[in-house]
Amino acid sequence: MPELQIDALVFDVLGTLVDEPTGIRAGIRELAPALDEPTTEQLLTLWQEHIDSASRRVLDGSRPYATSEVLDREAARIVAEAAGAEDPAAVAALALAGRRLPPWPDTVAGLALLAERFPLIGLSNASRSALLGLNAHAGLRWHQVLSAEEARTYKPDPAVYRLAVTASGAPPERLLMVAAHAWDLRGAQAIGLRTAYVARPVGDPPAPSDRFDLYADDLTDLAGQLGGAWNLPG
Numbered sequence: 684m685p686e687l688q689i690d691a692l693v694f695d696v697l698g699t700l701v702d703e704p705t706g707i708r709a710g711i712r713e714l715a716p717a718l719d720e721p722t723t724e725q726l727l728t729l730w731q732e733h734i735d736s737a738s739r740r741v742l743d744g745s746r747p748y749a750t751s752e753v754l755d756r757e758a759a760r761i762v763a764e765a766a767g768a769e770d771p772a773a774v775a776a777l778a779l780a781g782r783r784l785p786p787w788p789d790t791v792a793g794l795a796l797l798a799e800r801f802p803l804i805g806l807s808n809a810s811r812s813a814l815l816g817l818n819a820h821a822g823l824r825w826h827q828v829l830s831a832e833e834a835r836t837y838k839p840d841p842a843v844y845r846l847a848v849t850a851s852g853a854p855p856e857r858l859l860m861v862a863a864h865a866w867d868l869r870g871a872q873a874i875g876l877r878t879a880y881v882a883r884p885v886g887d888p889p890a891p892s893d894r895f896d897l898y899a900d901d902l903t904d905l906a907g908q909l910g911g912a913w914n915l916p917g
Contacts, residue, residue: 687877687896689909690853692797695838695862696807696814696828698885700794701784701821704731710780714773715766726762733758738808738837748835750810755781781809782816786823787883793902794824797909802826806847806860808837839870848874859896861905865889879905 697703704727711726712718718726737754740746759778768774797803805828807814814830817823827850834842848855855875862868863886868878872895879897880889889895899905 687859687909688857689801689859689877690857691802691804691847691851691859693804693806693844693847693851693858693860693871693876694794695860695864695867696805696817696823697784697809698883699861699863699881700790700805700823701786701817702885703781703784704885706784707731707780710777710783711762711766714763714768714777718766722766726766729765730758730762733761741837742840750832751781751808751813752778752810755779755813779816782813783820784817786821787901789901789903791822791824793906796906797902798824798826800909802851804829804847804850804858806838806843807831808843838867839873841870841874844871844874844876848876859909863887865893865895868895869893879908881905 694700707730708723708727711723734754737746737757741748756778759774763774763777794803803826805823805825808831809817810832811830814828818825818828829846829850831837831843833846834840836842847858851858856877858876859879860868860871860876861879861881863881863883865880865887868880872878878895879899880895881899881901897905897908899908
């Protein structure tokens with residue numbers, strides 16, 4: 684494989700840099716503290732299934748685009764109804780749980796290490812306002828962060844990845860998409876970005892047929908593998 688020459692790193696956020704299930708699970712526990720663990724997990728699955736289904740409907744054109752905030756409010760109402768919770772303030776708080784997601788243990792230090800050499804671009808399906816709260820809560824460091832809201836669709840639509848290409852001013856093959864989701868990397872790969880899979884407990888592992896440029900255990904491992912691809916100043 685040719686040596687990587689990278690001008691910027693493009694990061695997925697949800698699941699790759701922050702632990703989305705843990706954050707939503709915490710929101711469900713705040714909504715209904717008396718729930719047992721199996722029920723909490725069932726409600727988490729209900730939330731995830733709604734977000735996945737609604738996003739797919741946007742992608743296939745059967746639903747007009749709606750921001751992640753709208754989808755989160757819908758998911759919160761569905762979960763609250765299933766939990767028997769009726770307090771509007773508690774349901775509204777649950778809808779904001781996606782802004783209070785904890786970073787993975789290596790995330791903050793790993794981003795700081797990578798930022799010493801590369802411009803870092805966040806590229807997320809989360810809305811612009813959701814990203815503001817999420818980035819502040821998790822302490823994520825960016826040189827630029829882009830929301831799929833700007834393309835009015837969701838990854839893996841090619842239009843979302845093109846946002847990063849346009850923002851960087853670099854050709855796609857000089858950008859490295861970093862994600863814990865194989866489906867996300869396939870979407871980036873389809874428009875020519877280089878790809879790096881980072882293993883996370885909640886990610887979408889590569890299939891045997893996937894061929895990504897790099898496979899890393901965490902961001903520190905990724906930084907080590909990118910030693911020969913540093914974007915050194917000219």
